[in-house]
């Protein structure tokens with residue numbers, strides 16, 4: 001069982017690994033990131049509906065993208081795992097679309113669809129709009145129950161009714177936990193709810 | 194710009210999770226472009242996504258996975274060579290996110306007196322149709338109900354209905370249980386981006402007369 005301290009040192013460690021890739025093409029750093037995140041990205045792909053073979057390929061592609069885009073990573077705002085999550089998410093969307101098109105080329109990668117804020121900043125992805133530290137602290141304040149409800153919302157259009165079934169709690173509880181969790185986050189991020 | 198009406202939390206989570214279909218994604222993105230509050234929350238959800246990813250149990254990867262990826266590291270990123278696609282000038286319809294301005298968009302078409310629409314052609318199949326709707330000042334927008342979910346984001350002008358007053362950036366959600374007759378404010382046209390699932394049901398005598406002609 002990891003303690004909270006271990007996790008947070010991992011976290012800044014991961015950030016540094018990505019910076020090492022960006023600044024000196026550090027293959028050893030890449031290897032360590034790959035070993036931790038590759039298998040987890042694969043699980044993410046599997047749970048999002050990808051076959052074993054395509055989850056493997058997508059996990060490899062995601063890690064390759066981490067290498068290629070390392071220079072765009074801003075540790076002050078994104079945080080390694082949030083950044084890798086967005087890479088994996090965008091690749092998953094592209095893969096689903098390519099499958100629907102029988103393999104023909106995409107009109108545009110999904111990545112652009114998440115670049116909303118046009119105010120000038122180095123990387124205008126959503127993840128870059130606030131400090132990773134602040135958000136991580138806010139997330140850590142959520143109860144395990146609240147976190148679980150949010151987590152389940154991350155996999156393919158899980159309707160609230162389905163989440164209620166999985167967690168074996170009434171639908172109303174799913175909705176109220178989600179609302180509480182989001183209000184909590186909003187407050188912690190300095191927004192009146 | 195004071196935004197009073199926001200998409201609900203589950204939509205912001207679904208947006209960040211990347212599980213919305215493209216048409217609904219476009220409607221939420223249009224709101225996010227105007228609303229720093231929801232943008233912050235959607236961004237926080239990407240961090241939650243990071244935390245979710247971090248804590249997933251690992252799935253064993255192919256024995257040679259690392260070697261295969263290492264061998265590909267020097268490959269050039271082809272995306273960087275992609276030709277930039279033409280896009281609509283930001284000033285033509287203020288408030289549309291950049292990626293939507295790259296989609297093919299039709300001319301304004303007449304729908305009803307003082308109501309016009311422009312279709313937006315999504316590059317991927319979607320269960321949601323997306324269009325811009327422009328209604329003249331003081332117009333009673335078509336009274337209608339829906340068979341599916343309808344998302345509306347105001348780009349300019351304003352309207353009101355029983356649910357409140359909606360100005361630039363505001364987000365409105367209609368579903369089968371809602372039967373609204375929005376009324377456009379005096380003074381200027383109201384332009385909205387609408388993402389609509391299912392069929393639009395026009396109500397009232399005008400609707401019944403028009404229904405055969407309006408294929409949204």
Ligand SMILES: [Zn+2]
Nearest residue numbers: 199228230231
């Ligand atoms: Zn908002």
